[in-house]
Amino acid sequence: MAETADQPFISGADGNEVFQAKYIPKQKGPPAADHPSMKAYMSTYPALGQVTAINQPASTFTALLEVDSSRAEDAWEVLLWHSNEEQSEERIMERVQDTTSQPTALQNDGPLGLHRLYFRTSLTVQTPTKFNVKFRSSSDQDWKSAQDHQGTNNGTVVLKTATSQEKISANLADYIEDLNPELEIKNYRSQSPGTTVCTVHAPIKGADGVKSSRKSMKFGLPWGKSKLERWFALIRIWTPWLAPRQGKNKFDLDKEAVTCSFLSSDGKHIVLLGISGVDSVMSVFESDSEGNVILNVRS
Numbered sequence: 001m002a003e004t005a006d007q008p009f010i011s012g013a014d015g016n017e018v019f020q021a022k023y024i025p026k027q028k029g030p031p032a033a034d035h036p037s038m039k040a041y042m043s044t045y046p047a048l049g050q051v052t053a054i055n056q057p058a059s060t061f062t063a064l065l066e067v068d069s070s071r072a073e074d075a076w077e078v079l080l081w082h083s084n085e086e087q088s089e090e091r092i093m094e095r096v097q098d099t100t101s102q103p104t105a106l107q108n109d110g111p112l113g114l115h116r117l118y119f120r121t122s123l124t125v126q127t128p129t130k131f132n133v134k135f136r137s138s139s140d141q142d143w144k145s146a147q148d149h150q151g152t153n154n155g156t157v158v159l160k161t162a163t164s165q166e167k168i169s170a171n172l173a174d175y176i177e178d179l180n181p182e183l184e185i186k187n188y189r190s191q192s193p194g195t196t197v198c199t200v201h202a203p204i205k206g207a208d209g210v211k212s213s214r215k216s217m218k219f220g221l222p223w224g225k226s227k228l229e230r231w232f233a234l235i236r237i238w239t240p241w242l243a244p245r246q247g248k249n250k251f252d253l254d255k256e257a258v259t260c261s262f263l264s265s266d267g268k269h270i271v272l273l274g275i276s277g278v279d280s281v282m283s284v285f286e287s288d289s290e291g292n293v294i295l296n297v298r299s
Contacts, residue, residue, distance in 0.1 A: 041066040041114065042078075042146040044133055049153045051229055053160040053267050057126055063093055063119040063133050072115035074137040080121055081145075082131040093119035093133075128266040130154045153248075156229065158267030168196045175270055177224035178292070180217060204281070204297045212298050216286075219293040221251070222262035222270040228291075229265045233257040236284070250291040256284040260293065 044063045046052035063078050078093040096118035123129075132154045134143040146152045170187045173179045184201040205213045222228065233245045235255040245253060251262070262270045272293065274283035286294040 039068070040135065040137075040144075040149070042133055042135060042150060042152070044146075044155065046131075046155055046157050048132065048146060048155040051156045051158065051263060051265075051267060053158050054125060055160050057124050057159060058122060059125055059157065060120060060122050061093070061131070062096075063135075065117040065119065065135055066114035067117065069115045071137065072117070075139065076117055077136050077139065078119040079134040079143065080123070080131060081134065082123060082129050084127045084129045086127070090134075091121055091123075093121040096120050125157050125159055128156060128158045130156050156265060156267075160267070168194065170196060170198075172198055172200075176220035176222055178218075179220040182217065183219070202283075202295050202297050215295075215297045217295050217297075218288070219272075219285075219295050221290070221292045222272075223264040223268075225249070225291070227264045227266070228262060230263040231260065233260040233285070251287045251293065252291065253285070253287045256286055256296060258284060260285050 042048075042063065042065055044061065046054070046059070046061065061080055063080070065076060065078060067074075067076070076095075079090050080093050081090045082088070123131075132145055132147055132152075134145045136143050147154065169175070172185050182203070184203075186199050186201075188197045188199070190197045200219070202215065202217060204215045222231075228249055228251070231247050231251050233253060234242045235245050235253060235257045237243050237255065242258065245257070251260075258274050258276075260272045262272075264270075272285060274285060276282040276284075282298045284296045286296055288294055
């Protein structure tokens with residue numbers, strides 16, 4: 001038999017194998033674990049990784065799960081974990097069927113074109129509460145936490161009314177761990193409800209002619225190691241320029257700061273402002289290896 005240009009001739013015991021290898025494409029295997037269709041993106045309100053003050057004890061938690069359209073019909077489940085000083089619990093979040101009034105995004109920058117699934121549950125918050133979420137595509141799968149899956153830290157919710165009605169101590173040592181006893185502290189009446197104002201004076205010698213006098217001394221650690229949630233500072237890059245710095249549980253500066261703010265786990269703030277220019281004295285803040293605030297004073 002002759003072979004034509006339009007119809008190839010295949011003979012022999014391996015003819016079928018040759019034909020399949022040449023004309024039948026191989027079937028695709030299951031998608032790899034890092035394939036975009038296998039990814040899921042989770043965001044919530046109140047937001048994960050942040051501290052949120054709520055107005056009412058009964059609050060609705062909403063979770064947005066973004067998945068590939070090919071997996072939208074899977075039996076997805078989302079679980080809310082929450083913990084306060086007294087107990088830690090988990091509860092299944094209810095799937096929201098009517099999504100017309102739901103936000104298109106909450107906090108996460110997942111890729112465009114994914115299918116959005118919404119889940120919701122109510123939680124009564126009386127004391128500062130930490131929370132995170134877990135999810136899975138079906139009941140026979142293992143739970144994945146947003147913290148492990150996306151590196152998203154726990155969120156914290158605090159009841160605003162409880163924070164605002166709490167009596168504020170006039171003793172600064174109640175809020176500053178290891179407050180330096182050498183500091184001279186005076187309290188003043190604040191015009192803003194729910195706040196207290198005080199001045200902190202550090203003794204320093206006057207300048208010797210044109211030679212400045214410098215002093216560095218420990219101030220203390222706002223809220224202590226166990227309650228410090230976040231911190232923010234404005235540092236001096238050089239004389240006319242300021243830049244922001246921020247962190248979480250440990251105060252750590254790379255340059256001198258002119259102001260610092262510290263957030264506690266129960267939603268309260270301590271703000272430090274260095275006063276410069278009075279009596280030719282300049283005051284700035286630094287940090288030490290333990291996370292304490294260090295006062296740097298120059299006359």
